[in-house]
Amino acid sequence: xxxxxxxxxxxxxxxxxxxxxxxxxxxxxxxxxxxxxxxxxxxxxxxxxxxxxxxxxxxxxxxxxxxxxxxxxxxxxxxxxxxxxxxxxxxxxxxxxxxxxxxxxxxxxxxxxxxxxxxxxxxxxxxxxxxxxxxxxxxxxxxxxxxxxxxxxxxxxxxxxxxxxxxxxxxxxxxxxxxxxxxxxxxxxxxxxxxxxxxxxxxxxxxxxxxxxxxxxxxxxxxxxxxxxxxxxxxxxxxxxxxxxxxxxxxxx
Amino acid sequence: xxxxxxxxxxxxxxxxxxxxxxxxxxxxxxxxxxxxxxxxxxxxxxxxxxxxxxxxxxxxxxxxxxxxxxxxxxxxxxxxxxxxxxxxxxxxxxxxxxxxxxxxxxxxxxxxxxxxxxxxxxxxxxxxxxxxxxxxxxxxxxxxxxxxxxxxxxxxxxxxxxxxxxxxxxxxxxxxxxxxxxxxxxxxxxxxxxxxxxxxxxxxxxxxxxxxxxxxxxxxxxxxxxxxxxxxxxxxxxxxxxxxxxxxxxxxxxxxxxxxxxxxxxxxxxxxxxxxxxxxxxxxxxxxxxxxxxxxxxxxxxxxxxxxx
Numbered sequence: 001x002x003x004x005x006x007x008x009x010x011x012x013x014x015x016x017x018x019x020x021x022x023x024x025x026x027x028x029x030x031x032x033x034x035x036x037x038x039x040x041x042x043x044x045x046x047x048x049x050x051x052x053x054x055x056x057x058x059x060x061x062x063x064x065x066x067x068x069x070x071x072x073x074x075x076x077x078x079x080x081x082x083x084x085x086x087x088x089x090x091x092x093x094x095x096x097x098x099x100x101x102x103x104x105x106x107x108x109x110x111x112x113x114x115x116x117x118x119x120x121x122x123x124x125x126x127x128x129x130x131x132x133x134x135x136x137x138x139x140x141x142x143x144x145x146x147x148x149x150x151x152x153x154x155x156x157x158x159x160x161x162x163x164x165x166x167x168x169x170x171x172x173x174x175x176x177x178x179x180x181x182x183x184x185x186x187x188x189x190x191x192x193x194x195x196x197x198x199x200x201x202x203x204x205x206x207x208x209x210x211x212x213x214x215x216x217x218x219x220x221x222x223x224x225x226x227x228x229x230x231x232x233x234x235x236x237x238x239x240x241x242x243x244x245x246x247x248x249x250x251x252x253x
Numbered sequence: 254x255x256x257x258x259x260x261x262x263x264x265x266x267x268x269x270x271x272x273x274x275x276x277x278x279x280x281x282x283x284x285x286x287x288x289x290x291x292x293x294x295x296x297x298x299x300x301x302x303x304x305x306x307x308x309x310x311x312x313x314x315x316x317x318x319x320x321x322x323x324x325x326x327x328x329x330x331x332x333x334x335x336x337x338x339x340x341x342x343x344x345x346x347x348x349x350x351x352x353x354x355x356x357x358x359x360x361x362x363x364x365x366x367x368x369x370x371x372x373x374x375x376x377x378x379x380x381x382x383x384x385x386x387x388x389x390x391x392x393x394x395x396x397x398x399x400x401x402x403x404x405x406x407x408x409x410x411x412x413x414x415x416x417x418x419x420x421x422x423x424x425x426x427x428x429x430x431x432x433x434x435x436x437x438x439x440x441x442x443x444x445x446x447x448x449x450x451x452x453x454x455x456x457x458x459x460x461x462x463x464x465x466x467x468x469x470x471x472x473x474x475x476x477x478x479x480x481x482x483x484x485x486x487x488x489x490x491x492x493x494x495x496x497x498x499x500x501x502x503x504x505x506x507x508x509x510x511x512x513x514x515x516x517x518x519x520x521x522x523x524x525x526x527x528x529x530x531x532x533x534x535x536x537x538x539x540x541x542x543x544x545x546x547x548x549x550x551x552x553x554x555x556x557x558x559x560x561x562x
Binding site for chain 1: 271399504527531538
């Protein structure tokens with residue numbers, strides 16, 4: 001995980017090629033000392049694309065998870081704490097939205113919007129916040145009745161300080177686990193969408209776009225499919241491992 | 254019992270209403286004039302007018318949605334912009350392969366994950382358990398567009414045993430269903446283990462043991478019966494993930510199902526077909542949720558009795 005983040009940050013140092021530089025004479029080359037992983041259909045160095053593609057994947061998942069966690073967390077917190085009509089409306093809304101296959105919703109938004117980073121993040125975030133909101137609400141409902149919260153309230157602590165000083169810190173472990181789960185699903189959805197051709201069409205292909213290109217030439221140049229696929233796999237695996245250890249840690253020995 | 258069933262069935266109506274509404278207005282989320290997107294930059298005014306008329310976009314929006322409703326009831330989902338065939342016809346052609354693939358994968362996933370999950374639960378903390386858990390993590394992280402090409406390269410290209418892609422004969426379903434079921438089995442494995450562990454720690458198991466029941470009998474008659482409940486729910490819930498998984502797996506293997514249809518139509522900006530696919534997928538999802546609920550209801554006497562009055 002750390003390796004991938006570092007590689008994305010220091011991409012220019014790790015490759016001597018300009019990202020997205022097209023050189024038709026050099027297309028579909030096998031790996032060589034010059035091109036570590038060979039070149040793709042347009043003669044772009046695959047290793048370079050991988051490095052710069054990591055930036056896109058990480059950036060998209062970072063912003064998406066930031067949005068879904070903030071929105072889902074706040075709504076869940078408020079719904080759990082305030083209750084009443086706000087909770088009712090929010091929960092019904094989530095029920096209705098969850099009755100749709102999330103990916104189909106995301107897919108249809110991504111399909112009708114003009115492909116860009118913004119629309120990609122927007123359409124993934126649109127369906128991602130609901131689960132977080134649901135989980136946080138359930139946790140807040142049980143926290144609300146804990147004695148220390150009741151005590152703080154009896155002492156006359158204002159609602160704001162109750163929420164942020166007492167309830168929020170208790171939610172952190174759960175929120176962290178939820179964040180890793182969301183990161184994994186966002187990476188999966190993002191690469192899936194770009195594999196289907198719904199990603200942003202920049203100069204640098206994303207991992208998913210590399211894969212969909214690789215699919216057409218799998219016999220001539222299998223590395224074009226395998227290298228980006230393996231990167232996604234490693235990224236997901238490390239996210240899952242982090243999530244697992246967080247999970248075990250928060251439950252205690 | 255009857256009222257619960259009735260309520261659950263009636264619930265389907267508002268939900269399908271929303272599904273139809275959503276697929277109907279979807280096209281208006283396109284920023285600007287949808288016709289610009291559909292026709293492209295080099296279209297004449299005449300072409301634009303034809304498209305507008307063909308899709309009913311010259312009518313006011315509420316009327317369009319109304320027309321879409323009327324169409325859906327009559328089984329008419331509009332016509333493709335590319336080859337002008339009826340969308341309902343295109344979809345009907347593609348439903349069978351997708352259902353075939355989804356069902357094969359579900360069965361495969363259950364066959365693999367439930368016994369292994371039970372195994373991991375019984376030998377909790379042993380080496381087998383950790384190996385199984387690690388492989389389920391690998392399965393969860395394995396994107397279908399990596400596993401797919403790897404399997405194709407090995408079994409089809411290297412060994413020449415199985416076809417690379419397409420849908421011809423029984424052998425062509427093997428690779429896609431393995432790929433589709435891999436992440437499903439991984440998550441089912443973990444969930445099966447958890448629910449088996451829950452049951453194994455329950456009081457009634459201790460009672461059964463103390464009265465001298467054999468381990469095998471305890472397992473088949475008590476643990477499995479009770480764990481089956483939560484496992485069914487999980488399979489039902491996972492079906493949603495499976496439906497979306499088909500889109501990518503189908504594309505990897507050129508499987509002629511709904512997934513390839515929606516992917517192709519998105520690429521070609523063939524919006525009526527996209528609308529139709531979104532509609533079909535959502536309806537599919539609603540129906541499986543319904544079936545899961547009904548299974549749950551049938552399996553658990555507590556629910557059955559509680560809703561009786």
